[in-house]
Amino acid sequence: MIKGIQVSTIWNGRSAAMTWFHPRACMFPDDGQLKCLMTCQDITGSDVFGQVHWSISADDGHTWTDPEPIKALGRRDIPDGLQEGVCDVVPEYHPQTDTVLAIGHNVYYKDNVLTKPGNDRHPAYVIRTPDGQWSTDRKKLEWDDPRGTAMYTCGCAQRFTLANGDILIPLSFSPTGQEDRMVGSVLCSYDGEELKVLQSSNELRLPVNRGLLEPTIARFAGRFYMTIRAEDDRGYLTFSEDGLTWAEPTAWCWDDGEPLTLSTTQQRWLTHSNGLFLVYARRAEHNVNVMRWRSPLFVAQVDTARGCLLRDTEKTVFPLIGDGIDDPDHVARMGNFHVHNVSPAESWVTVGETLPKDGWAGDTLLGRIVWDQPNQVAPEVGDWK
DSSP, X not given: OEEEEEEEEEEOOTTTTOOEEEEEEEEEEETTEEEEEEEEEEEEXXXXXXXXXXXXXXXXXXXXXXXXXXXXXXXXXXXXXXXXXXXXXXXXXXXTTTEEEEEEEEEEEETTEEEOTTSSBOEEEEEEXXXXXXXXXXXXXXXXXXXXXXXXXXXXXXXXXXXXXXXXXXXXXXXXXXXXXXXXXXXXXXXXXXXXXXXXXXXXXXXXXXXSEEEEEEEETTEEEEEEEOSSSOEEEEEESSSSSOOOOEEOBBTTSOBOOOOSOOOEEEEETTEEEEEEOOOOXXXXXXXXXXXXXXXXXXXXXXXXXXXXXXXXXEOOOSOTTTOGGGXXXXXXXXXXXXXXXXXXXXXXXXXXXXXXXXXEEEEEEEESSOOTTSOOGGGOO
16 A cells, blocks of 8 residues: 655754754644644753744645744743653644644653653643644643552654544553553543543553553544553554553564564554554664664554554665664664654655764654555545635
8 A cells, every 4th residue: 555655854953963853743724725733842862852843834744934932832940940841742633623732741850851750740732723823821631540640641642533522542651659651541522722531441551661651542444543662672552442441452563473572662553544554663683783773664554353563564664874783873763753644645754863972963854655545534625624
């Protein structure tokens, strides 16, 4: 089904000695055409993120406006000499309210260094109204559940909007005193102003190091699927008929039964009306010394009946640039990426490179997945009024 993959550079950060990180895009209607909105933010250290910005493309991603700050998603001073910021933001258009809902989660810094990574973390969101204005303050998604008393987050997550406007959001969470995190989902109402939890799912747990992280959801052929980052050199798959009752997860493997070797890195869904795909980073012969094998990025089709990847369908979205064996410090890492359907003809993978040894510089890249048959789950101009 994948006819080809075309890679281009959105912003050249290598020459500018910076990178626009966490680039995540969504389509939205404007004056009778579909435009693309992208959120992004700079990174200057390990999990040290700056102000969240936004940019618009009106020509299918060929040109972009200069990123502008979303004021409500900056850092703010809080007691004890801390700053609270927001990261891992994902924007999605909500057709029932004609708004863009951008959800990330809060993060804390002290002297510009990450602190409290596992405490008092929660989803934070802002709203872009039909007239193009962002809300002036960010809001917290309240979840009064004893399983999330230490933290509950949905950063980087693909979520799913139901026909009635309710939103299914995956969460990673832990109660006070538990080191590892669990995953599940919540069903939320959203009226264009406030996001409220209606129902919560069962939890899935794997108590290895930090546990299960960064779950993300897709629906294919009437069933919900969740892929999960883990810390045991595996990634995990689970499914649900209603999005709230999840089966025991199984490790991702090839169709011959060989497990994929993944190193605590997120995976993302790529949905086509005729097939479900996964985008991921894994251990390969040429990247063995790259941190967490976060280059290159691959895509492969999922055999949904058997819960595995079809090895013969694997393609490279973004190739490894450099020497991943003898000079891994100068290979750009691409472990934080996003996938979005932009039209029946193509879907996008967006990523911000990071080169920590080179001042955290890197290009912001766009990978166009070109389909050989129309993708009926992708938006068209007439779908959204």
